[in-house]
Amino acid sequence: MASLTLVQAINLALIQEMEADDRVLILGEDVGKNGGVFRVTEGLHERFGAKRVVDTPLAESGIMGSAIGLAMGGLRPIPEIQFEGFMGPAYDQLTNHAARYRSRSRGSITIPMTVRVPVGGGIHAPELHSDSPEAIYAHTPGLKVVMPSSPYDAKGLLISAIRDPDPVVFFEPKRIYRSFREEVPEDEYTVPIGKAKIVEEGSDLTVVTWGASTVQCIEAMDSLPEDLSVELIDLRTIYPWDEETVVESVNKTGRCVIVHEAPKTAGFGAEVATVIQERCFLKLQAPVQRVAGFDTVMPYYKLELEYLPDAARIGKGILECAAY
Amino acid sequence: MGATQTQVPPADSLSAKLPDETLVGWLKDMILIREFELRTMAAYQQAKIGGFCHVYIGQEPVVVGTFAALQHADPIVTAYRDHGHALARGMHPNACMAEMYGKLPGCAKGKGGSMHMFDKPNNLFGGHGIVGAQTPLGLGLAFAARYENEVIGEAINYNQDAPAKRVALVFLGDGAMNQGAFHEALNLSNLPGQLRSPIIFIVENNKYSMGTSIDRGTTMAHDMKVKADAYGIDYLETEAFDITRLYDDFKPFADACREEQKPGFVNLHCYRYQGHSMSDPQKYREKTEVEEYQGNDAIDNLTHHLVNERKALTEDDVKTIRKDAKDVSKEAQKFAEEAPEPSIEGELYSDVYANIQPNLSPMDHYRHGSTNALLED
Ligand SMILES: Cc1ncc(C[n+]2csc(CCOP(=O)(O)OP(=O)(O)O)c2C)c(N)n1
Ligand SMILES: [Mg+2]
Numbered sequence: 001m002a003s004l005t006l007v008q009a010i011n012l013a014l015i016q017e018m019e020a021d022d023r024v025l026i027l028g029e030d031v032g033k034n035g036g037v038f039r040v041t042e043g044l045h046e047r048f049g050a051k052r053v054v055d056t057p058l059a060e061s062g063i064m065g066s067a068i069g070l071a072m073g074g075l076r077p078i079p080e081i082q083f084e085g086f087m088g089p090a091y092d093q094l095t096n097h098a099a100r101y102r103s104r105s106r107g108s109i110t111i112p113m114t115v116r117v118p119v120g121g122g123i124h125a126p127e128l129h130s131d132s133p134e135a136i137y138a139h140t141p142g143l144k145v146v147m148p149s150s151p152y153d154a155k156g157l158l159i160s161a162i163r164d165p166d167p168v169v170f171f172e173p174k175r176i177y178r179s180f181r182e183e184v185p186e187d188e189y190t191v192p193i194g195k196a197k198i199v200e201e202g203s204d205l206t207v208v209t210w211g212a213s214t215v216q217c218i219e220a221m222d223s224l225p226e227d228l229s230v231e232l233i234d235l236r237t238i239y240p241w242d243e244e245t246v247v248e249s250v251n252k253t254g255r256c257v258i259v260h261e262a263p264k265t266a267g268f269g270a271e272v273a274t275v276i277q278e279r280c281f282l283k284l285q286a287p288v289q290r291v292a293g294f295d296t297v298m299p300y301y302k303l304e305l306e307y308l309p310d311a312a313r314i315g316k317g318i319l320e321c322a323a324y
Numbered sequence: 325m326g327a328t329q330t331q332v333p334p335a336d337s338l339s340a341k342l343p344d345e346t347l348v349g350w351l352k353d354m355i356l357i358r359e360f361e362l363r364t365m366a367a368y369q370q371a372k373i374g375g376f377c378h379v380y381i382g383q384e385p386v387v388v389g390t391f392a393a394l395q396h397a398d399p400i401v402t403a404y405r406d407h408g409h410a411l412a413r414g415m416h417p418n419a420c421m422a423e424m425y426g427k428l429p430g431c432a433k434g435k436g437g438s439m440h441m442f443d444k445p446n447n448l449f450g451g452h453g454i455v456g457a458q459t460p461l462g463l464g465l466a467f468a469a470r471y472e473n474e475v476i477g478e479a480i481n482y483n484q485d486a487p488a489k490r491v492a493l494v495f496l497g498d499g500a501m502n503q504g505a506f507h508e509a510l511n512l513s514n515l516p517g518q519l520r521s522p523i524i525f526i527v528e529n530n531k532y533s534m535g536t537s538i539d540r541g542t543t544m545a546h547d548m549k550v551k552a553d554a555y556g557i558d559y560l561e562t563e564a565f566d567i568t569r570l571y572d573d574f575k576p577f578a579d580a581c582r583e584e585q586k587p588g589f590v591n592l593h594c595y596r597y598q599g600h601s602m603s604d605p606q607k608y609r610e611k612t613e614v615e616e617y618q619g620n621d622a623i624d625n626l627t628h629h630l631v632n633e634r635k636a637l638t639e640d641d642v643k644t645i646r647k648d649a650k651d652v653s654k655e656a657q658k659f660a661e662e663a664p665e666p667s668i669e670g671e672l673y674s675d676v677y678a679n680i681q682p683n684l685s686p687m688d689h690y691r692h693g694s695t696n697a698l699l700e701d
Contacts, residue, residue: 033608034535057502057541058455058533088454089503124374126437128453296676300437301374302426306668 003181009151010040010116010172013158014078016188018048021076024162027054027063028080028116037082038118038177064090064115068098071111076162084119084171085128098167099142114161115169119147120212120261121308122175124301131298132211132262137169138239138271144193145238147171149214151182153236156191164193171238173212180215196242198249202231205322206249208272209259210235213309217259220314228322238268246272247279254285255324257317259309264292286324291317332633338575339568344636350392350567351630351637352645354384354623357408359649360417363657364407364424364438368602372661373424375437380408382597385622386528387412389570390493390592393578397479397486399447399465401458402495404439405528405596406451409495413446417656427663434666435675455496455533456503459525462494463509466523470585491522491582499533501551502541510555513587522581524588525557530596535608552589564594565620568629 004012018024026041032055035042045053056063060081067079081087087094094115101109121130137145146161146168148154154172161168199214200221207230209217214234221230231249235241250256256276258269273288291309299307333340339347361379368377380387387408391400402409410420415431423430424438432442441451449465452458469490472479479486500506512519527548531538538545552559558580562573574590581588595617599606630637637645 029533030535037534055536055540057536058499059502059504061504062502086454088457089505126375126439126453129376294672296673297435299672300426300435302434302665303668303672306672 001183001185004151004155004184005178005181006148006151006154006172007038007040007177009155009182009184010158011042011044012184012186013155013162013188014041014044015047017159017162018044018052020188023074024076024078025052025054025070026078026080027056027067027070029056029058029063029082031055031080036080038172038174040116040172041080060086060088060090061093064093065097067113067115068093068101068111071098071113071167072101072109076112076114078114078116078162080116082118083125083129084117084131084133087117087133094143094167094169095137095140099140102166103142110165111167112163112165113167114158114164115167117169117171118174118177119171120173120175121298121304122212124304126300127298130304132260132293134171134211134238135262135266135268135271138241138268142167144168144240145171146193146236147173147211147238148191148236149173149176149211149234151184153191153197153234155184156189157193157236159188160190160193163190168193171211175212176215191236194237194240194242196245197234197236198245199232199234200230202229202253204229204253205255205257205318206231206233206246206253207257207259207314207318208233208235208246208269210238211261213259213261216309216311217314220311220318223311223315224318228318230318235272241268241272243275243279246276250276250280251283254280254283255321256280256284257289257291257314257321259291259314259317261293261308263295264290265295267292286321289317289321332629333568333572337568337572339571344630344634346392347568347626347630347634348636350385350388351623351626351642352649353388353412354567354626355645356417356649356652357384357388357411358623359646360411360420360653360656361407363653364421365598365602367421367424367657367660373438374426375424375439376404377424377438377602378405378600379598379602380405380596382617382621383528383530383564383594384408385564385567385570385626386495386526386592386594389564389567390526390574390578392571393575394493395487395490397447398490399449399462399469399492400495401449401462401465401492402451403455403458403497403500404451404453405497406439406441409451410441410443410448413443413448415441415443415446415448417652418659419443421653421656421660422663425660425663426666427660428666428671429659429663433671433675435671456500456505459494459496459500459503459506459509460512462492462525463513463519463521463523465494466492466513466521466587467519470521489522489582489585491524491578493524493526495526495528497533498527498529498531498538498545499536499541501527502533510551510557510587510589514555514557520585521587522585524578524581524590526590526592528594529591530594532596532600532608534600534604537608548591558586558588559591560588561591562593564592565617565622566625567622568626
């Protein structure tokens with residue numbers, strides 16, 4: 001066991017998977033010599049060489065498209081896109097190619113590729129460097145979408161993603177890249193894709209969240225009244241998401257608050273709320289609440305903290321839902 | 325290193341015929357950008373500026389020299405290293421600095437930050453954060469200018485006396501050349517009879533794309549003319565170390581693009597002295613390389629020319645120019661520091677659509693927690 005940050009946990013997972021499997025390779029802008037913008041691939045270039053940690057020019061469409069080709073050619077590429085906002089040029093390749101080859105080729109051509117993308121706000125960066133587009137990719141059949149909220153889960157989920165037979169978009173919440181440490185086993189282990197985590201058990205109300213908002217929710221729970229028992233669920237995987245864990249919890253508590261950074265309208269919370277409505281209708285004691293970002297362009301840093309759901313806003317949402 | 329030490333411009337060159345005050349104006353503009361950026365760096369280091377910040381130190385002659393060959397009504401679009409473009413285009417330094425501070429009187433009400441300098445009255449159509457994505461925008465601006473002239477017959481989008489024939493400038497980095505959008509724009513810009521447009525693609529070739537040197541990221545970097553040739557576009561290779569040479573090369577090139585309403589491609593050698601952004605350990609280059617370029621600095625070179633050759637300025641005059649630029653920059657920082665912050669009520673939702681939309685999660689409902697309409701009694 002070592003106490004690692006999320007960045008270190010990801011770095012360790014990459015090293016271990018590259019050591020275990022020569023088919024695994026990394027490509028992206030400045031991922032090699034420079035170790036990536038967030039230094040996630042630090043040391044890998046020295047360790048595995050320029051053929052397996054490939055510095056590419058500034059060309060996301062080319063990076064994504066050639067990674068898909070590498071995957072079709074039998075390898076397990078891990079392209080890095082520097083920020084979620086730069087997925088734009090790569091979007092066509094990812095959604096129109098990677099997501100569809102299994103179906104187009106009747107299962108004969110598959111894309112075992114893991115796209116690593118820093119995501120979300122909270123680091124004083126402007127729009128395009130602070131957005132939360134997970135719902136867009138969750139809405140793309142053929143892709144899996146993962147977003148860890150802790151170093152332990154990050155390592156286990158990344159290993160699962162690399163070994164997964166289908167393309168996985170692996171979102172890394174940059175706000176918590178280095179904000180805290182956690183014990184992470186040295187040995188390789190996996191955290192399954194598609195399985196949520198019950199962060200805290202409770203009986204009165206369910207909070208469903210993912211990514212960096214998980215940390216905000218934990219903070220919010222500290223200041224709730226003692227007699228309010230809240231169950232906190234971190235989805236960890238946005239697609240395919242763990243309906244069973246959420247439904248079971250809400251059927252038990254009868255109340256649910258969903259928290260995410262992305263704009264509220266058509267955010268992934270809307271999907272979660274709909275399924276709760278479908279499967280927990282008779283058990284619900286209050287309308288499902290969403291505490292989310294606003295339907296506005298991610299604001300520059302002076303208003304950033306007003307945009308992001310914080311402990312105060314989450315706490316208020318929980319109390320209102322509980323009081324209904 | 326591709327740079328040539330400054331030489332006295334030949335007597336018959338265009339710049340040699342310009343009056344002293346024009347060249348003194350260039351010097352003042354370059355010095356202002358330099359001093360302004362030094363302030364920017366200091367403010368960033370004091371955590372007064374958030375987001376990302378890319379300064380223009382070393383590249384000042386690029387904008388000053390090319391803008392000198394333009395009309396004010398010629399539209400400009402650029403990438404995120406854009407403070408110099410804004411200042412050279414006439415944006416008030418206070419508005420530029422306040423924008424970086426995220427303050428209300430900033431050019432984008434403090435919503436865009438360092439990378440998004442927009443100044444419609446000065447026909448600056450933005451800095452852009454997605455590398456390369458601004459290139460087709462420049463093409464659109466150029467096509468619009470031509471369309472206005474040829475189809476509508478008058479300038480509709482410019483509030484000043486615009487010449488009938490305009491030319492648009494799109495600035496991009498050497499790294500941006502590797503993006504697909506750039507190549508698409510080049511192709512479109514020279515399609516005969518269709519989108520052929522008066523656009524000049526200016527590659528600010530500062531040799532690096534973050535930590536990737538141009539020869540590691542771009543094929544045929546040593547002979548970029550082939551890229552223009554591939555699309556049948558006129559090519560100019562020039563440099564920013566001597567602004568008179570830059571002007572002498574660029575002015576006739578731009579005039580031809582304007583006159584014939586055709587595209588052009590400029591490979592403009594320059595160098596950034598600072599790191600890519602404010603957090604850059606610069607492992608990818610030697611300190612001596614930076615020093616070598618700093619030894620051939622366009623501001624120094626023009627100063628030398630104006631003081632020793634033209635005798636248009638004395639050393640004391642130059643000191644005054646520097647002091648004035650420092651004062652203006654200091655004032656800009658003071659202005660930004662004292663400027664009001666954007667209010668949550670006023671600015672969190674404004675300017676997303678023409679009208680506030682009902683689903684914008686109204687502030688009063690969501691500020692302190694989510695309120696569901698069903699919950700209200
Ligand atoms: C589509 C996209 N990919 C990556 C980035 C991150 N990024 C910002 S600047 C930059 C380097 C650009 O270099 P260049 O075009 O040469 O411009 P310079 O910084 O030298 O002015 C990179 C990779 C981005 N902003 N947009
Ligand atoms: Mg460059």
